[in-house]
Amino acid sequence: MLKVIGGVKVFNKGTINEKVALRGVNLEMDKGEFITVIGSNGAGKSTLLNVIAGNLILDQGQVIVDDKDLTNKSDHQRANLISRVFQDPLQGTAASMTIAENLVLALKRGSRLGLGIGVKAARRKKFQEALSILNLGLEDRLDDKVGLLSGGQRQALTLIMATLQKPKVLLLDEHTAALDPKTAQNIIEITQKLVKRHELTTLMVTHDLDHAIELGTRTIMMNNGNIILDVKGEEREGMTIDDLLDKFTKVSGHRLTNDRILLAQ
């Protein structure tokens, strides 16, 4: 499904601020897998997501989705295959437009836009259906401007937008980090519901170790531009946060405390 082969990304190459963000990362994801990604600040998690989404282009290596080589395609050219939810709830929606208008653009993700009226009756019905699983009452507010919604509501809407046209790969970039704990929990539940319903292949970066082992089917840990830990299946089941941290110490040679990951935010 998704392959990153020998991915290398260097920022500010040749200057005093040179920073190697990815050092030959290899990642292969099967269809339907739900991977959680953890690692401290600067480990390369966000860069990995950025090169998969096309916001950044790899210096070396390849990105392949469904046997299509996307390595040199820009973000909007990959949008038909990959959708993404950002950390900042304001980033995924257009505030001056209505909920329905935002959803029209999500519905047309990756396909040609025409001169037909965007918000059509049949589409409104589809939108209401899609929004109703949120239980936030947004289905009755299709014509409200998105700017009127709270951060949590906007992030929930962004999730619906990301999954309205089923993507090959869903990228979640610490999408609960900017929300208060209760709202964050709510968004996590919605995420689980949507991933299950649409059987999405998902890559989720998180700073929350509980989420990292509770959610999904596989967990990878990044450190210094490498994937240093990759657990799934039986090995992953029954794993506790302490087990995860111990494993990290063994592989990386230094300790990582739970707090450090949390505070790295």
Next chain:
Amino acid sequence: MNISVFLSSVEQGLVYAIMALGVYLTFRILDFPDLTVDGSFPLGAAVAAKLIYSGWNPVVAIILALLAGILAGTLTGILNTKLKITGLLSGILTMTALYSINLRIMGRANISLLGKNKIFNLLTSLGISEKASTFIFFFVVVLIVKLLIDWFLKTELGLALRATGDNKQMVRSLGVNTDLTVILGLGLSNGLVALAGALVAQHQGFTDVKMGIGMIIIGLASVIIGEAIVRNKTIKWATLGVVLGSVIYRLVITIALRMRLNPNDLKLITAILVIGALGAPAIKEQFSFKRLQGGAK
């Protein structure tokens, strides 16, 4: 002010409203401060004047003027998106280049159209007086342009254009090539501006290469006055506001001139009006901040 002076100001307001609607598209919808306007307005006037002067049909002349404007906007868009020149500078570059191009088109600094066949005389053949024909013509044209913009901004493509001005990263992640939407928006906007230029040239009966100076500020003033009187931010109300804003601006100017204001001061006054309107939120904020500080003592 007698009724005929009043009507003629309203008429002028309607002609310039087409230009203001173009400015609304870039300034408010696309969030792009486009200075091409100062060049594309006389471009439209120059193309239309030259062709009509040479005996072309005014309708064809106006269509070609519109296309010339679209081309000018497209150029600014390409400078900005493909060559990565900032929006403000892209517009200034096109505007500057257009000054020479407009002179080339006209062959001299001004062209008089007195006694030439004009587009708004089309209705006179139906037995309507020239005055009424002109007024009806502009009213209908503005109405059509307004309704076309309302419709376009509700289409899928129009939604993508609006989203580009609101949140570029979001539309890109939804697969929209924002370079193209920016170019499209600038093209449409300057097409309208050039159309307005072509109509103004015929309305006032002459074209001058300097007639575009300060046009962007007049457009902005109309947009801002419109927002002040029509608070509803829905597209159809906002565009109506822009038209009303343009008419009110002309009425205010007419009144000012009749009160023996020096016409040379008009641009200064317009600029002050726009500065006041754009700066009001910042001034208000500072004022209330100081008051809060004072209150804490």
